[in-house]
Amino acid sequence: MTTYLDGLADPEVLPRVDEVNRGHFEAAARGRLAVRQCTACDLLFHYPRPFCPRCHSARLRWTDVSGEATVVVAAVVSRPPWNDLPRSAPYTVVIVRLAEGPQMLSTVEHCDPASVVPGMAVRAAFERVGDIGLVRFVPAS
Amino acid sequence: MSDPLATLAGFAEVSPGRLDRPFLGLHLESAVAALHDAGMAPDDVDGLLCVGSMMGESVEHTFLSEEIQDSLGLHNLGLQLGVQLGGGSHLAMLGVATRAIQSGQCSAVLCVSAGVFPPIRDVGRNLMTMTCHPDYELPYAPSIPTLYGLIAQSWLDQVGQGREVFAEAVAAQQEWAVAHPTAIGAGAGRITVAEVLEARHIAGPFGYLDCSIPCEGGGAFVLVSPERAPGLRHRPVHVVGIGEGHTHGFLTSMPDLSRTGAVRSGNKAFAEASLEPADIDLAQLYDAFSSNPLMLIEELGLAERGKAVELYREGATRPGGRLPVNTNGGLLRFGHSGTASGICGVLEAYQQMTGRAAGIQVDRTDRAVVHAYGSMLCSHVTVVLEGS
Numbered sequence A: 001m002t003t004y005l006d007g008l009a010d011p012e013v014l015p016r017v018d019e020v021n022r023g024h025f026e027a028a029a030r031g032r033l034a035v036r037q038c039t040a041c042d043l044l045f046h047y048p049r050p051f052c053p054r055c056h057s058a059r060l061r062w063t064d065v066s067g068e069a070t071v072v073v074a075a076v077v078s079r080p081p082w083n084d085l086p087r088s089a090p091y092t093v094v095i096v097r098l099a100e101g102p103q104m105l106s107t108v109e110h111c112d113p114a115s116v117v118p119g120m121a122v123r124a125a126f127e128r129v130g131d132i133g134l135v136r137f138v139p140a141s
Numbered sequence B: 001m002s003d004p005l006a007t008l009a010g011f012a013e014v015s016p017g018r019l020d021r022p023f024l025g026l027h028l029e030s031a032v033a034a035l036h037d038a039g040m041a042p043d044d045v046d047g048l049l050c051v052g053s054m055m056g057e058s059v060e061h062t063f064l065s066e067e068i069q070d071s072l073g074l075h076n077l078g079l080q081l082g083v084q085l086g087g088g089s090h091l092a093m094l095g096v097a098t099r100a101i102q103s104g105q106c107s108a109v110l111c112v113s114a115g116v117f118p119p120i121r122d123v124g125r126n127l128m129t130m131t132c133h134p135d136y137e138l139p140y141a142p143s144i145p146t147l148y149g150l151i152a153q154s155w156l157d158q159v160g161q162g163r164e165v166f167a168e169a170v171a172a173q174q175e176w177a178v179a180h181p182t183a184i185g186a187g188a189g190r191i192t193v194a195e196v197l198e199a200r201h202i203a204g205p206f207g208y209l210d211c212s213i214p215c216e217g218g219g220a221f222v223l224v225s226p227e228r229a230p231g232l233r234h235r236p237v238h239v240v241g242i243g244e245g246h247t248h249g250f251l252t253s254m255p256d257l258s259r260t261g262a263v264r265s266g267n268k269a270f271a272e273a274s275l276e277p278a279d280i281d282l283a284q285l286y287d288a289f290s291s292n293p294l295m296l297i298e299e300l301g302l303a304e305r306g307k308a309v310e311l312y313r314e315g316a317t318r319p320g321g322r323l324p325v326n327t328n329g330g331l332l333r334f335g336h337s338g339t340a341s342g343i344c345g346v347l348e349a350y351q352q353m354t355g356r357a358a359g360i361q362v363d364r365t366d367r368a369v370v371h372a373y374g375s376m377l378c379s380h381v382t383v384v385l386e387g388s
Helices: A022-029 B023-038 B064-072 B089-103 B124-131 B144-159 B164-177 B193-198 B226-231 B262-273 B291-299 B308-313 B343-353
Strands: A033-038 A060-065 A068-077 A091-098 A103-108 A121-129 A132-139 B006-017 B047-051 B080-083 B108-115 B201-203 B216-224 B237-246 B282-285 B367-374 B379-387
Touching: A022 A033, A022 A060, A022 A121, A022 A132, A068 A103, A068 B144, A068 B201, A091 B144, B006 B023, B006 B089, B006 B108, B006 B226, B006 B343, B023 B064, B023 B108, B023 B216, B047 B064, B047 B089, B064 B080, B080 B089, B089 B108, B089 B216, B089 B237, B089 B343, B089 B367, B089 B379, B124 B144, B144 B201, B144 B291, B164 B193, B164 B291, B164 B308, B216 B343, B237 B262, B237 B343, B262 B291, B262 B367, B262 B379, B282 B291, B282 B343, B291 B308, B343 B367, B343 B379
Parallel strands: A103 A132, B047 B080, B047 B108, B282 B367
Antiparallel strands: A033 A060, A068 A091, A068 A121, A091 A103, A121 A132, B006 B216, B006 B237, B108 B216, B237 B379, B367 B379
């Protein structure tokens, strides 16, 4: 069961898609969480970079991960960062650790913002914006 | 007595506020006033450092150090550089100047910075593009308080404390600010812990009063060779240790959200100074948010982990206390001057150590630690100062 979200992203601050990150954002549009994996040292890493941040190999592949993650820390945003952000506050920004290791910054949706706490199990959900997708999270259960 | 690496000889500080003065002009007035304070003429200066524009002041100032050099008629320079390390720029600049003096490249270095801080929410997208990753963080619409809030909350979770401990720093720093003639937050009068906790919520563990006050400002200092100390107009204040610690470039990559590069920068600075944190009697700690003073006190070893709040509750950091912290009110209450923000700490330490504090003068201070960092607690610089 893949969860899709909409109406959250600000069209003014969408990611700049390029050859380094296209695989991640196009996979997210199809409901998959793809991260970079180094073929030389096997490191899984996010965000996408042109070289492995551990061994500097440029031989990288895209690896789909489970989308299961744990909240590391959460912050409820009551005051949006700019005046005309389309989504309404409050919302919860988090750092999550994916089950496979990498960390990412995102939001947790579909729950009371204040209920998001460290250790909470979440799973990836996907907001399609044009040809790309943004990875967000929802409670695992 | 530690070995002096370089010696502060003079300073100037622009009163923070909404100044309506040109970006270059703020640099020039700071530079001229600092040289005057040091009793130096243009030809005495053989090094010029400034902080590159970081708040988008204008592309016309891409060559800022050249503009300053030309405007001030500095024709004797053996070093000129624009430094950019966010809020850590100013202490990094002090580090470059110190090493240039140590190596003999220079004997007198003028260091200057000025900044403006536009109304936050009018420039929110641009400001956030500068302070978080534009592709992997910005689309989730974090604010600066949110990003800091994630780090601060992580620290709270680790030490088992609540946001009320941060309010202690605001209340203590306001005690310094109310007595400071140019602190822009002074007019609010005393602030209680309860008032901080009741202020409207912004993000994470922060309410309105946990955030620093954006303003315009700046200043300058002159660093000279220690051999010149006997001839200086003011008490010589020596740079005796400098350390840097760089752990990450974006919050997403921070290896441990509750620990920072300040541990490394502090250890290196104290080691070079042959001093211990316990020797310090004054601390100026970069405080964009109320969480920083407590976190940095612990990261620098001035208190054990989880114990900084005890220093606040016993009054140690307040006027009359044994470890005064952010004695001009800090960025929280003196004002956060954007590009220039990180210069305030070293200027305040110097003023205190030469007995020229604009606000409350501490009785006697011989050894100070000044700490600042760039971006999301990424690029840490610690400086240890000792009065002669």
